Amino acid sequence: DDAQWALGVARAAGVPVSAEPPDSLDGYAWVVDGLFGIGLGRALDGAFADLAERIAARARAVGCVLALDVPSGLDSDTGRIVGAGAAVAATHTLTFIGAKPGLYMGDGRDLAGEIAVASLDVPPPAAPAVTLNAPAQFAAALPARAFASHKGTFGSLAVIGGDTGMCGAPVLAARAALFAGAGKVHVGFLGAGAPPYDPPFPELMLHPADALDLDAMTAVAAGCGLGTRVAAATLVRDVLAHDAPTLLDADALNLVAAHPDLAAAVAARGAHGRACVLTPHPLEAARLLGCDTAAVQRDRLDAAHALAARFASVVVLKGAGTVIAAPDGRLTVNPTGNAALATGGTGDVLGGLIGALLAQRVAPYAAALAGVYLHGLAADTLVANGTGPAGLTAGELAPAVRALINRLFYPSTRADT
Numbered sequence: 001d002d003a004q005w006a007l008g009v010a011r012a013a014g015v016p017v018s019a020e021p022p023d024s025l026d027g028y029a030w031v032v033d034g035l036f037g038i039g040l041g042r043a044l045d046g047a048f049a050d051l052a053e054r055i056a057a058r059a060r061a062v063g064c065v066l067a068l069d070v071p072s073g074l075d076s077d078t079g080r081i082v083g084a085g086a087a088v089a090a091t092h093t094l095t096f097i098g099a100k101p102g103l104y105m106g107d108g109r110d111l112a113g114e115i116a117v118a119s120l121d122v123p124p125p126a127a128p129a130v131t132l133n134a135p136a137q138f139a140a141a142l143p144a145r146a147f148a149s150h151k152g153t154f155g156s157l158a159v160i161g162g163d164t165g166m167c168g169a170p171v172l173a174a175r176a177a178l179f180a181g182a183g184k185v186h187v188g189f190l191g192a193g194a195p196p197y198d199p200p201f202p203e204l205m206l207h208p209a210d211a212l213d214l215d216a217m218t219a220v221a222a223g224c225g226l227g228t229r230v231a232a233a234t235l236v237r238d239v240l241a242h243d244a245p246t247l248l249d250a251d252a253l254n255l256v257a258a259h260p261d262l263a264a265a266v267a268a269r270g271a272h273g274r275a276c277v278l279t280p281h282p283l284e285a286a287r288l289l290g291c292d293t294a295a296v297q298r299d300r301l302d303a304a305h306a307l308a309a310r311f312a313s314v315v316v317l318k319g320a321g322t323v324i325a326a327p328d329g330r331l332t333v334n335p336t337g338n339a340a341l342a343t344g345g346t347g348d349v350l351g352g353l354i355g356a357l358l359a360q361r362v363a364p365y366a367a368a369l370a371g372v373y374l375h376g377l378a379a380d381t382l383v384a385n386g387t388g389p390a391g392l393t394a395g396e397l398a399p400a401v402r403a404l405i406n407r408l409f410y411p412s413t414r415a416d417t
Contacts, residue, residue: 021051021054025054025055025057025058028058029062029064030064030065030066031055031058031059031064031065031066032065032066032067032068033055033065033066033067033068033071033072033088033090034068034072035048035051035052035072035088036048036072036073037068037069037070037072038069038070038076038100040072040073040075040082041082042082042083042085043073043081043082043083043084043085043086044072044073044082044083044085044086044087045085045086048072048086049085049086052072052073052086052087052088052089053086055088055089055090056088056089059089059090059091059113060089063091064091065088065089065090065091065092065113066090066091066092066093066094067088067090067092067093067094067111067112067113068093068094068096069093069094069095069096069100070093070095070100070102070103070112071087071088071089071090071093071111071112072087072088073085073086073087073088074087074088074102074103074107074108074111074112075102076100076101076102076103077100077101077102077299077301078101078102078105078106078298078299078300078301079101079102079103079104079105079106079107079108079109079300079320079321080102080106080107080297080298081107081111087107087111088111089110089111089113090111090112090113091113091114092113092114092115092116093112093113093114093115093116094116094117094118095115095116095117095118096117096118096120097117097118097119097120097122098117098119099115099117099132099335101130101132101301101321101333103115104132104321104333104334104335105300105319105320105321105323105333106297106300106320106321108321109320109321115335129331130301130331130332130333131330131331131332131333132332132333132335133324133332133333133334133335133336133369133372133373134335134373135373135408135409137332137366137369138362138366138367138369138370138373139408139409141362141363141366141367141370142357142360142362142370142405142409143181143360143361143362145410150183151183151184152183152184153183154181154182154183154359154360155182155183155184155218155219155356155358155359155360155361156182156183156184156185156186156216156217156218156219156359157174157177157182157184157185157186157217157218157219157220157221157355157356157358157359158186158187158188158212158214158217158219158220158221158244159173159174159177159185159186159187159188159220159221159222159224159351159352159355160187160188160190160209160212160220160221160222160223160224160226160235160239161173161188161189161190161222161223161224161225161226161250161251161252162187162188162189162190162191162194162209162224162225162226163189163190163191163225163226163227163229163232164191164192164193164227165191166191166224166225166226166227167189167191167194167195167225168225168345169224169225169250169345169348170187170188170189170224170225170348171187171198171204172224172345172348172349172352172394172395173221173224173249173348173349173351173352173355174186174187174198174201174204174352175198175201175204175352175395175398176348176349176350176351176352176353176356176397176398176401177221177352177353177355177356177359178201178203178204178356178398179398179399179401179402180352180353180356180357180371180374180398180401180402180405181356181360181402181405182355182356182359182360183359183360184205185203185204185205185356186204186205186206186207186212186217187204187205187206187207188207188208188209188210188211188212189206189207189208189209190209190226190227190231190232190235191227194206194208209235210235214238214239214242214244215242217242217244217359218244218245218358218359218360218361219244219245219246219247219355219356219358219359220239220242220244220245220246220247220355221246221247221249221351221352221354221355221358222235222236222239222246222247222248222249222252223236223247223248223249223250223251223252223253223351224249224250224348224351225250225251225348226250226251226252226255227251228251228254228255228258232251232252232255233255233258233259233262236248236252236255236256236262237261237262237265239252240262240265240266240269240276241265243274245274245276245277245358245359245364246269246274246276246277246358247276247277247278247279247351247354247355247358248266248276248277248278248279249278249279249280249347249348249351250284250347250348250351253278253279253280253284253287253288254284254287256278256288256311257284257287257288258287263288263311266278266311266312266313267310267311267312267313268312269312269313270311270312270313270327271312275312275313275314275327275364276311276313276314276364277313277314277315277316277354277358277364277367277368278307278311278313278314278315278316279315279316279318279347279350279351279354280307280315280316280317280318281318281319281347282296282297282300282317282318282319285303285304285307285317288307288310288311289303289306289307289310296317297319300317300319300321300323301323301325301331301333303317303323304317304323304324304325304331305325305329305331307325308325308326308327308329309327312327313327314326314327314364314365314368316350316354316368316371316372318347318350321333321334322334322337322372322376324365324368324369324372326365330365332369334372334373334376335376336372336373336374336375336376336377336379336380337375337376337377337379337380338376338379338380338383338388338389339389340379340382340383340387340388340389340390340392341375341376341379341392343392343393343394344394345393345394345395346375346379346394346397348394349375349394349395349397349398350371350372350375352398353370353371353374353375353398353401354367354368354370354371354372357370357371374401374404374405375397375401377404378397378398378400378401378404379392379397379400381400381403381404382396382397382400
């Protein structure tokens with residue numbers, strides 16, 4: 001069989017083969033982890049757990065550990081350590097035929113290190129159950145920037161939130177929407193004492209939430225800093241009654257979880273071809289599903305799929321390895337982003353980015369894919385340039401996203417001179 005053939009090739013090449021690991025890994029330039037693959041169904045324990053720790057120590061010392069397919073002990077679907085046992089911590093992972101979702105979620109990113117895919121000349125499935133987010137999946141959906149465009153071409157977004165003491169959240173989202181190319185951005189504040197305008201960004205139009213003309217909007221993003229009082233629930237009901245593509249985040253999701261009529265309204269929109277985009281973090285997802293956060297994190301793919309089916313909506317399950325799910329069953333894992341995003345306001349920025357794309361008439365699933373990918377890539381770019389991983393602020397993301405959008409998707413656009 002294949003294993004016997006490979007063993008013969010290794011021996012013929014002079015590779016020493018032993019049934020037992022060496023007493024010490026010192027002196028080896030590289031350690032290759034091929035202990036277990038994707039079929040592992042039990043925790044690494046005993047001698048295997050000890051060997052995994054020795055390999056991890058070698059990785060920390062010399063930085064040269066290559067895992068084959070997946071680091072031994074890692075669940076290739078969920079990114080969790082199998083059976084809460086041990087796992088190999090690699091510096092590099094060479095995965096075969098196609099990317100494994102678990103390499104990009106949970107513990108996977110930390111254990112896998114740098115990831116490369118070897119196709120082995122095996123064609124991927126025609127319709128893989130889970131895809132890896134990449135520009136090829138959404139680039140064609142982004143709007144053209146024709147010379148004769150005007151602000152109406154790129155839509156009007158209403159960002160709604162900002163109860164008393166939480167006005168910064170919708171402002172962060174609205175600023176991000178400007179940087180992502182929305183034609184006009186309105187902010188509707190629920191709380192009293194909201195600012196009359198945003199001095200650094202006077203382009204934003206600020207209003208009391210009940211003064212917004214939702215019929216004039218091409219998209220709505222609701223929930224950032226919204227709070228959960230009765231007035232907030234009334235506002236979400238009003239938003240859901242309108243036809244504009246709608247993103248629900250943060251407290252809007254908590255209200256949907258708490259009010260059955262709002263949950264029914266979200267699902268009804270999807271059933272009539274007006275799917276919302278829901279952007280929960282794990283705790284919000286747990287509230288929507290009626291479970292605990294641990295259950296969501298045990299299988300993020302399943303949780304995102306369940307939410308998309310229950311609410312007939314596009315779901316962005318945020319976290320380490322963000323999952324994007326569609327009501328028709330499509331699942332995508334996002335490979336971009338890093339720990340620099342673990343700071344307040346970054347989720348608001350993501351909501352503004354996706355909302356801006358909805359306002360520009362990008363379909364909900366493509367808008368979610370693009371927003372999540374660019375949000376993470378902006379963080380990766382900033383960290384590579386020294387801004388983070390510690391101390392990156394949410395407001396620094398949007399300008400980086402703008403630069404990426406123009407470099408990746410509009411490189412040939414030039415002003416007449």
